[in-house]
Amino acid sequence: ENGDRDRDKGGEGEDGEREGDEGDGDRDDEDGDGKRDGDEGDDRERGSDDEGQVTGKPGGIKTGEVGEHSAVVWWSKPEKPKNAEFFYDIQLRKRINGKPTEWKQAVETTRNEIVLKELASGTLYEVRVRAWANKKPSQWRIREEAFLTKGEPAQKEEEARIPEIAEIRADDIGSRAGAAKWKLTREMDAKVAYDVQIRTRIKGKAGEWKHEAETTNNSIFIDGLEPDTIYEIRVRPCANKKAGEWKILEEAFRTRKEKGDEDRDDEGGDGERDGDEDGD
16 A cells, blocks of 8 residues: 555645655655654544444544645555545644644545645644435544644735625614624634624715624624614624724614604695605
């Protein structure tokens, strides 16, 4: 199998990142370190016992030939079922300031060795692999702190840690309440909190922004509003101790008239409520 692996990788080099001599050295060092082979201590999240599983877990995860934006990852086939055809899910997550982010799907493959590409520079990655056979999945094989890509963390990566709101949607709920919800332009690894402010717009003139709430939800119920009034909303996200830009929804909604006002409007006839037209 080692021979096959070497032949398969022979033509995959890109941008000088896959230096054969250095990769072999890295691989030898890692094979000598039991802690980093993925064979021990890496299965704490899902347990280490395959008993009762139709499909066994893949063998220990190994890494090598780590570049600035790529790395090679491989593992051995599961021991069961015998002579089965396997395919694999591979997921990655980053470990930032000692804290793991969410797992994200990297690739599905029938091979037990892959080249991971488009990685962030200067970033610590963790890997997990799950085998499938006869439509039955195995438990995850996990390798924590699997590899650190070369180079400095990219500025783009730092900017990606600042949350940004894509859009806000809102509607009235009766004469004295409204609701709003929003979504981010991209999923964040960190927990996001939101500052919410509202203001009125009367006869085309905007009032002052007033603090409404701080929340970790992406929706809010607003009460205590004035009837028959236009409200505007702005939301600012905060994550990783960094605040994003305010997102504003102008003329978000108009609260409804109270029932007594509607009855008076009906009795008074069209246009009488405005008052401006009477003087004309």
